[in-house]
Amino acid sequence: LKMLQVQMQKLQEDNRTIKEENKTLHAEKPKRKQRANAHDELSVHEETISIYARKYGMMIEMFPSSDLLNKRLPDSPTPFDSTDRYATASTQESAFLDELYRHFPTLLHKVMESSYFSDLVMKSIPDARANEIKKLRGVAGDIFDLPSKYFTNTSYDRANVPEIQRLLGVMSSTNLAYKTFPPVLFPELKEDRSLKTVFGNWLLLARILKASLHGITSLHHASSGRGAHTNSMKWSVQQVMPGCIAWAAVLAIFLLSPDTEFSSAGIGKRSTISYKDLFFTYKKVLVTKWKTKRVVQIVTNIDHYIFKAAQLSALDSAVHEDFTNTIDHALAALDMESSDDGSETAADVTGPGTPTAA
DNA sequence: ACATTACAACCTGATTGTCG
DNA sequence: CGACAATCAGGTTGTAATGT
Incomplete structure (x- = not known):
């Protein structure tokens, strides 16, 4: 008891x-x-x-x-x-x-x-980004002209794919030293230490942005006018900005990286790439060089690819690319016309403004 | 020190909504 | 209605807090 x-x-x-x-x-x-x-x-x-x-x-x-x-x-x-x-x-x-x-x-x-x-904004951004990443993973093969199986499975062993190593400028899968400006950002993958030609592979960036803004199907055929509202309509986007070019570049690298998820802290878990730092650097370069001839050229190309070509009648993708090449060459020839405010910053006026090869 | 639980972030497939 | 994209709900994974 x-x-x-x-x-x-x-x-x-x-x-x-x-x-x-x-x-x-x-x-x-x-x-x-x-x-x-x-x-x-x-x-x-x-x-x-x-x-x-x-x-x-x-x-x-x-x-x-x-x-x-x-x-x-x-x-x-x-x-x-x-x-x-x-x-x-x-x-x-x-x-x-x-x-x-x-x-x-x-x-x-x-x-x-x-x-x-701020809570709502901080919640919406990763949410929207996850959405875009999912869309892009489905078409990453087309964007990079690589087999899509590399990207559709998030945990595919991308670190050991030679083509991807070349794009990221990584020599071996054991020594994972990623560069701030990997070859994939340059035309024909030719790195340039002086960064004169950085973002010169505008077509890749333009494809990423077009898929995100106009929907993934816009990559393959011109939109038939029906379907739900795309991001570009909801946001009334008519031209690209420094931020979104940097966004596209960061996502390109993320898609190629071995990382399986894009954390909102901005650090890749497997790759240890700091996407946050990359974004900051890219945006900084773009903002400070926004008025230079080279950047104006790139931006004009991207704008044409995303916003002008989209409105033209249905063309299959092969013809389509020829067409953008024509625009590219025409713009290179006209060069000055695209930058009517003309003022260039002191730095980076050297160089003959060579056309970016596609 | 290790195991368990609780929780948040993220991704994915399914559902819903919208247009012509 | 068909085609497409947005959104939702559920599953997975990583991690911090808690228990043993």
């Missing part, structure tokens, strides 16, 4: 502590309810924010830091496309905010300091 009493006492004690614990747990639960209420107030904007966040993640910034999203726009911000954007940490932040506030419509500006906004 004594033993039972002792046991009973102990059980009661346990029960009390459990009840206490339960109380604190319940005390924390209402927070979620409150959040749900706050959610209701702001939820009118949910869809709008989500759409713009998805676009933002692809066209502007792949890896925004969540605390910067809540900052107020400075009175006289550094313009997002200013060449001295990257001069100091504070100009970078200022330009980031300038770009952020230009991207999201004025209607949303008052909501942008809430954590509801």
